[in-house]
Amino acid sequence: MFPLAVAALVLPAALRAERINQEGRILGPAPVITNSILFNTSNADAVVSAMQIFPVTNPWNEDVSRRPVLVNSDAMIAQITSDLSSSRRTLRVFQEMNYVLIPTNQPFVPVNLITYSNESDPPPYPIPTNMPIEGWPTQTTNTLADWQTDKYHIGGDRHAIVVQPGTANIWEMWETKLTNGVWQAANGAGFNLNTNGLRPLGWTSADAAGLAMFPALVRFDECERGTVEHACRIVVARSRQEYIYPATHYASSTPASQTNVPAMGQRLRLKSTFLIPTNWAPEETALLRGLKKHGALVADNGNFFSISIAPDDRWPANAFSHISGIGITNFEAVQTTGPNEGPRSPGAPTADAGPDTSVPVGQPLLLRGLINFTGAPPVVRWSEYSGPGTASFGDAAVTNTTASFSAPGIYTLMLSADDGVHAVAYDAVVITVTSGLTVSISIMGTNAGLNWNGGSAPFVVEATPGLPAVWSGVTTTASPSASVPLGPGNAFFRVRSQ
Secondary structure (H helix, E strand, O other): OOOEEEEEEOOOOOOOOOOEOOOOOEOOOOOOOOOOEEOOOHHHHHHHHOOOOOOOOOHHHOOOOOOOEOOOHHHHHHHHHHOOOHHHOEEEEEEOOOOEEOOOOOOOEOEEEOOOHHHOOOOOEOOOOOOOOOOOOOOOOOOHHHHHHOOOOOOOOOOEEEEEOOOOEEEEEEOOEEEOOEEEEOEEEEEEOOOOOOOOOOOOOOOOOOOOOHHHOEOHHHHHHOOOOOOEEEEEOOOEOOEOOOOOOOOOOEOOOOOOOOOEOOEEEEOOOOOOOOOOOHHHHHHHHHHHHOOEEEEEEOOOEEEEEOOOOOOOOOOOOOHHHOEHHHEEEEOOOOOOOHHHOOOOOEEEOOOOEEEEOOOOEEEEOEEEOOOOOOEEEEEEEEOOOOEEEOOOOOOEEEEEEOOOEEEEEEEEEEOOOOOOEEEEEEEEEEOOOEEEEEEEOOEEEEEEEOOOOOEEEEEEOOOOOOOEEEEEEOOOEEEEEOOOOOOEEEEEEO
16 A cells, blocks of 8 residues: 655644733833833833733723713813813823832942931932933933932922832832932932832822832833833812722812812823824823723822923923823713722632643634633633734634634633623733644655645654554654665554754
8 A cells, every 4th residue: 555644743832922911012021120210211111011010900091981980070071171281281291200210139328318207118228330310311411320319409399219129118208419429319219010009098108199210101112012001190270179999199278179170199081082183292192092991090299280201311302292282171080999999809800721732724713711700701812912913713702712823823812701880801812823744755766755835854764554543653854855665565654843
């Protein structure tokens, strides 16, 4: 009987991607920090882009695009507007807070807390010698050393932020200055980015509302990716004597009874009806997308309706040139969620996309996802996260479906579950789509000549004398061909790519 050729392919599954943030972005492994890194560098971009900055359930990461508006939203927006001079009734972006990333072994140094030591986390703090101070480098021509000491007596808020990704801790200070080689600040506050913990109620932080500033900053790396993935900090001219979750402190003489004046922690949102022109810069487009989804939290009082962005010298000149043309009436006040509401309430769905696997190109793959939930069923969705070609789903709205792939390569598919209340549950599965092996066999005297296309070396040629098969190895080769001796009787061959 003429020999029968069979091609088979076995490849190890790719490593699972496990950390997925609130936007459904796979974070990947966190880079190791060995020295302090300034915020306005590509090295810093690589670190912060891989960080989960507070849990996905945190108010800074909360999707408020479907939250109802306050009943007095129009009146509050009118009040915010009238509290400003007529020339300042539009949104502004100010290049303010910056940060430095430090390794886990960064030495702690003394800090003299001048004004609010009783509402501060006690020093020492792990401050590196290159810690930047608010506004540097884009808002001054000073060297970093001169700006740290305020050599020219510029003054200002002088916020400083230290981030330690390895421990998920941050330290933030206000009115920070290096004096005679020793750091001083009005106050200092620490936060752990792995928790939803707050300052003690009634305590301030480096921000007037008692909030952290680092998670609110509009950063270069996220704008370049296309969307700001969190709420921003926003400043209004006047707030009332009240704070609402997640704020812990107010700074006002306006009575709490004047509820048309925003409280600290009040959430404002860019209206969904605001159309972002397609010719606007990618950076301002990313900011506005974030303001529609996550909004902004009232964090301080000031002379503008303004949002803080990092003073990064890599911003293009026109990055935010249209923002000051956006009137305050394009915003609305939304009902905030409490500490045990919204994404922090019980019953959040979970998603399991199944194990990583491989499949030959052209062969449909059966996906077996799993969604756990309580209450109303969430909206289920399969999507292609990455890959060299197109992944097509039999029905992307059910957990168990098929996926077909247009080209060989490594694909990442995402399964999500959205119940409209909690953070969207995500899980990813990595699919290796192989090109498959096409084998041809010819008789060459007393040998069988095998030639094949596809796969990758090394190749293992196996044989069995009959069916059902008992395969045994014949040869291993790096070339796409082999000559195999033929014995008496039938012979079946297969080639495996490892």
